[in-house]
Amino acid sequence: MAREITGVLIDADYRQKGPDSVIRLFVKTPEKTEELFDPDFEPYFYVSAEKNEKMKKILLEKEFEGVKVKKIEIVEKQLSPNEKPEKLLKLIFHATFDLTKWRDKVVDIEGFKEKREYDIPFHNRYLIDKQLEPTNLVKIKADGNEVLEIKKAGEPKEDFTMGSFDLETYSRGKFSDAKTDPILTISYASKKTEKVLSTKKIKQKYVQFEETEQKMIQALVDEIKKDNPDFLITYNGDSFDFPYLKDRAEQFKIKLDMGLDGAEPKAKRKGFGSAVQVKGRPHLDAFQIVRILARFQVINLLKYDLESVSEALLGEKKEKIQAAEINQIWDSGKDLEKLADYNIADAITTHKLTEQYLPLFLELSRLVKHVPFDSSRTSAGQLVEYLLMNKAFIEGILIPNKPFESDVKSRDLSPITGGYVKEPRPGLHENLAVLDFTSLHPSIMISHNISPDTLNCGHADCKKKNSAPTGDYFCTEKKGFMSGILEELFNRRKKLKKELKELKKGSREYKLIHARQHALKIVLNSFYGTLVFPRFRWYSRECGAAVTAWSRQYVKMISKRADENGFESIYGDTDSAFLKIPENKTKQNVKEFVKKINSELPGIMNLELEDFYKRGIFVTKESGEAAKKRYALVDFKGNLKIVGFEYVRRDWAGVAKETQREVIAAILDEGDVDKAAKIVKEKIKQLKDGKTPKKDLTVFTQIRQGLDEYKSVGPHIAAAKKAVEKGKDLDSGSIIEYIITRRGKSISDKAQLAEYVKEGDYDEEYYISNQVIPAVIKIMRELGYSEDDLNHGGKQVDLSSFS
DNA sequence: TAATTCGCTAGACCGA
């Protein structure tokens, strides 16, 4: 009996049914989430040959490791945007692993020219070919659970539900080992319930006592099934909670059938690590989400444990309980309440965190046709690649292959020249205006129609009108494949931003549209970088080089024009110009200047007045040249903007960073150099007196290689190695928090993990000479102070003589 | 199988 289903497409994968790989969909309807199969969709890839008919005959007979092709169609496709459609073979298979076998062997057949689209994951292939948008509605005609017809059907009105869980484990040795160490408590949180399962009795109302660990794990599974959330959320569940839970469950022979079809969580290789999938009830790892946000520079934190993230993103302070303390609480049976509170807080925080960012990832899913499981673990490359793959499919153009390793290597060896950074005029400046280009790289690509397929089109007119400073030029007659999609995305975002102004902040609609434009922003900003990413399918060195060459030309032009117009251009970095407004010029003059420039810029390119500033300082390096990418500004409301300096770096001690900030504030905002000197002297005195607290002495540095791979062992590596000997679990990726103590010869010798250091145990000489003084001296020097002046006597300098 | 290049700085390393 045929029936019609309308619901939200929440997940997609495939199952093996006999010889066939069959697409499986999870569709959430108002009643329940349905598991459906689409048996009509088959794995395929393309082959072009010298003689198609002949090749077809040969291949139909062929058998590789006992596997034959299911059927072969002859289709017409463009091999690239500029080529005429031509005939080629579409090899269709029963199963994905048949395809995998064939794609390697088929290259050896005589007459073979090329293979294409042989490495698109089956579920993604399906979503593209059927033009479906995960997390949006689909309308399905089905016979039982078999899909007869499926198409997209707009946006859902309902929000998704989430359930998060978190484990607390015992550590018999140095750290928890699932082979021997039990799970102590498990928290679970959703909109409907908050509870902690525990094998010890704890008095809070939300704690549910279970006699054994086995029963506790079973209770978690039951809880998830009962609560039935759309998504399952963890913080670092990909690497810790799920692998641990699976290991323990196996030992107790418990089936973790928390998936919708009764399936157990399954680890899947993904990027550098692995991701854990729960079928039909997608598992989203909030830690992965946070990492992506960090990569896209949506957030920037000292470290990414749940406590730091909670405070920074939710504004909620959360106390961390160390593994040793968990053991102690458990063994003594004292303070079990504290452990339960901690455990439930983890689940609740994880839930809130995901709630905040889920809309963004849902929009990314819709935009690039990724299931949420994938979009929540994506990369810039993937986002752009899938957008282009989708466009290629729609236009009947074949997707380019991924490059060979040899190509990747050679591409790696010839980087392009990047943006232009003007050497600043060092010193203190008054009355500044900062101008910058809005979305410089995308706007250049759109305005100059930069795309691999418009490159050097052969038209004399295009060469005359649209040549990059590199000598390459781009077609002005035909819209480019890449620049075309960029323009479309750009216009969509522009429209959304306009809509946003009409909406009430905080409303559901506002959040939705905001997330949508944010998703577009992330993708728009990713295009240029992928162009020169060696593994990118649409890599084009010429296009990338043209973008930056034009960017250098434009930013230099602004600087020059500013000078010609009676301003003084003092600095600029990639897309900006810093102007000093002289006595005889006004803010209005700056605005007029910007307007004039904009009337001359091509296409959608736009110069923006970022802001006016009362004062700014640029400093001199040891070499005597002015330092780029380091400056501080103060606006007319007294707000400081500190860029590049130690203050914004996590690998400097808080005492140095804070002193630097206060010095900058005294000088820029109050114009009081002597106050700045006093601040420094006071901090030095505190250091000498041993009064500076640990937290202001801690330096954060990430380990970025294996501990044994380092040629040069810096303080963070030395501290980490010592800690590993004591049993800490530290490796590539860990962020080391260390302090320079008094014991040892070199700085590395003296470095110890902050958690092992007692208050007051620090090398004050190091913190004075290697932290505080270097952080402030460059700034003070611009105003006539020397290191001696700071360490010893006072010196009176009048600020007015420097401005 | 993590988008790019430009730039600054500290501290180890190494040979004289």
Next chain:
DNA sequence: TCGGTCTAGCGAA
């Protein structure tokens, strides 16, 4: 013990 060079990390855009 010194001074130059190299390794390493992080930030700007």
